[in-house]
Amino acid sequence: MVMPVLNEAAGIERNLDRLFHLLNDQWQVVVVDGGSTDDTLLKLQAFPVKVISSQAGRARQMNAGANSVSGELIVFLHADTQLPDDFMPQMNKFIHSRCMWGRFDVELDDPRWLFKIISWFINQRSWITGVCTGDQALFLRRELFTRLKGYVDIPLMEDVEFTLRARKVTRPYRITAPVLTSARRWIRHGPVKTVLLMWWLRLAFRFGVSPQRLHSWYYGSSR
Known part of the structure; x- marks a missing residue:
């Protein structure tokens, strides 16, 4: 399991406590730090994780983690995302399927109705298009990761x-038991603004706008 982190001290202990209770020592967890300047690295010392360093950037960090983790099944988990209680049996079902990769449905951790609607639309979009995001805890066989040569080193998307690229091989295996992920991005910048921005960025990406320009748009609008 690969977890990219950057300044996640505020919630890393709580999420890792739950994660290791869930995994029951049956998974290797590699945490890839992108240069945290808070207490993230200090708090990681309390957990049986393998910590490696990488240049900042999720693509770089996830590639570094995938090259460091052992095993034929790789799960990419964001530090602010919690796996469902039945994660282990769900992974066992996936292993015995013919699919090469998959993702979970997602639930935002804010109980208000608007966030439930956002979660529903994210899940329906992924089911219809076969395109997913990192918040949905992507998992795949190492064979596919090697075949696709990992993540492209781009700053966004x-x-x-x-x-x-993965959906050209097989459609994603869908697990409807949702991961619970932080709604902080939607809360910080406003749910409607964030949804419209993400739709616009994905559309622009599909029409060939460079990830570098999208990165400047995204972080410029997020200030």
Whole structure:
């Protein structure tokens, strides 16, 4: 399991406590730090994780983690995302399927109705298009990761770009038991603004706008 982190001290202990209770020592967890300047690395010392360093950027960090983790099944998990209680049996079903990769449905951790609607639309979009994002805890066989040569080193849309290539091999295996992920991005910048921005960025990416320009648009609008 690969977890890219950058300044996640605020919630890393709580999420890792739950993760290791769930995994029951049956998974290797590799945490890839992109240069945290808070107490993330200090708090990681309390957990049986393998910590490696990488240049910042999710694509770079996830590639570094995938090259470091052992095993034939790789799960990419964001630090602010929690796996469902039945993660282990769900992975066992996937292993015995013919699919090469998959993702979970997602639930935002804000109980308000608007966030439930956003979660529903994210899940329906992924089911219809076969395109997924990192918040949905992507998992895949190492054979596919090697075949696709990992994530392209781009500053934004690395997950969308990867799943566009992966779906040409097989459609994603869908697990409807949702992962619970942080709604902080939607709360910080406003749910409607964030949804419209993400739709616009994905559309622009599909029409050939460079990830570098999208990165400047995204972070410029997020200030």
